[in-house]
Amino acid sequence: MLFSFLKYLQPTHYFRLSRYNGNSIFPKVNLLPDTVNSKLTEDLNYSSALARSYDLSWQAVQCGYIGNAETYIEFDEIPVVDNYRFARKYFSSFWVLYVLIVRLLSFYNPITEVLGWWKTRKVSRSTYLETPLVYSAYDAFESELIKQSPLVTVVIPTLNRYPYLKDVLHDLEQQDYTPFEVIIIDQSTPFQSEFYVDFQLDLQVVHQTEKALWLARNSAIKMAKGDYILLFDDDSRVSKDWIREHLKGLDFFKADLSSGVSISEVGAPTPAHYAYFKISDQLDTGNVLLKKAVFEAIGLFDRQFEKQRMGDGEFGLRSYLAGYLNISHPYAKRLHLKVGSGGLRDMGSWDAFRTNSLFEPRPIPSVLYYFRRYWGHTAARWSLLRIVPLSIMPYRFKGSKPMMLLGALVSLFILPFVLFQVIKSWRLASNKLREGALVEKLKVKSEKWGVEIEFEAER
Incomplete structure (x- = not known):
């Protein structure tokens, strides 16, 4: 990792891991375009030139660089004082003190540690979130992908939330991109088949008696006809351009996944760290569009997470490690109501x-x-x-x-x-x-030969 203190500050962050091909996420700054480098601020107060380069690479990723510049494969150690400087720039003083205490209790040289902490005490927090990279060409971008009108499959697992699901389906009826189908895996008790009668949608409903979220999503993905899968929640609201924005973002960045933004209150601003395009460090199965080919390559969701947590995070990491590009999309928003009954609250913590x-x-x-x-x-x-x-x-x-x-x-x-x-x-x-992982293989029917092919998934 760029700076060794990240093992304390972000011990299980996606970007701490190299991808399966050996590459990291962090670009070599001397290979970045001038338009990107000009937006970065070199910190000449680092004691080593290597730390200055690593800091610029960190800035590039955090500020939203999405490109194909060559990345670092290995990272060399830098002085302790530079690690403290980095920590103070990008993390709160509480966590810098935490690192100092942990390292002292781990029997690192106390003089070196205290001096590094003390010498950097006047370092100010970075304001990089105020000046992210701007992709000005996005607004006027005419998406060829949208013109091709690929079929999108919207996947919605639901459990005892019919009043909220009604609004979800009404929002889908209003979408300005119309080549999509909706697959609902309904686990409600009692199941109300008559609820679905009047919606003007290409709608498939499956009553699943087992209350299992990842089983539901996996089942829907296997049923999907679309080449693009849009994972959605049953307690969310979206605007009419929601599907279009996801597709446009995929096309603009030549990405494989588009992770939309979630807000929890009507009219609330988008959180600063989600207000601009960047490589996503998470996957939210309540608002993400991805190519079905990703599932074909790495398998479905791991059912070890059934009735527990972080199944979406694991799949996001698996796709990242396999080399797929997941963008954080600030315009593909949803209002996540987080209602107090039904859904995950009925299925676990x-x-x-x-x-x-x-x-x-x-x-x-x-x-x-x-x-x-x-x-x-x-x-x-x-x-x-x-x-x-x-x-x-x-x-x-x-x-x-x-x-x-x-x-x-x-x-x-x-x-x-x-x-x-x-x-x-x-x-x-x-x-x-x-x-071991309970990751099912996805069988795909070949259009050329009319046969089912099994794609090997991670086990």
């Missing part, structure tokens, strides 16, 4: 790190399965140390820094219970790792 009792595993075992499988045991432990103490407070306080800090203090008083929860989760995750 809403939050990956919060439990309903002191005797349940923390985090949800699928989270540790995911972390350990891709980043290894050490990175998983760093992630636990960073996140678990802050997860003690209830979900409604998730955005409050004071409450998160209070949670960290509370975790010290209930440390035996927290350790019990983590050990239990680790053990259950070990069982999942021994069993």
